[in-house]
Amino acid sequence: MHEMGVVLNIVRTAQEAAKANHVAKIGRLTLQVGELTGVIPKYVHACWPAAIEHTILEGANLVIEEIEGIATCKDCGCDYSVLENMNADQPVCPTCGSKQWKVKTGREVMIKDIGVIDD
Numbered sequence: 044m045h046e047m048g049v050v051l052n053i054v055r056t057a058q059e060a061a062k063a064n065h066v067a068k069i070g071r072l073t074l075q076v077g078e079l080t081g082v083i084p085k086y087v088h089a090c091w092p093a094a095i096e097h098t099i100l101e102g103a104n105l106v107i108e109e110i111e112g113i114a115t116c117k118d119c120g121c122d123y124s125v126l127e128n129m130n131a132d133q134p135v136c137p138t139c140g141s142k143q144w145k146v147k148t149g150r151e152v153m154i155k156d157i158g159v160i161d162d
């Protein structure tokens with residue numbers, strides 16, 4: 044489980060962004076988590092309270108949006124869901140049967156937006 048490291052990284056990034064924008068308190072953070080990252084949203088939620096303690100994010104709500112893992116077939120060019128087309132540990136193109144693919148989405152953990160509290 045590497046969620047704690049991921050969460051600490053996110054918190055650090057959010058703090059730096061807040062500092063650069065002269066924000067004193069963050070009330071909400073929306074995170075996008077790709078389903079191919081291996082990061083489990085409920086574990087991120089579990090790590091969140093400890094990670095934000097004594098930071099400007101303390102008490103902030105965490106919203107997680109999951110991003111579907113999409114691959115692009117290198118042979119026919121179509122996009123398909125990686126997890127729905129797995130065959131023996133690797134995705135297979137549902138259109139042409141090719142095993143050549145590259146990730147289009149789903150390998151990212153990104154801050155989508157940060158809600159600021161003004162006072």
Ligand SMILES: [Zn+2]
Nearest residue numbers: 116119136139
């Ligand atoms: Zn294909």
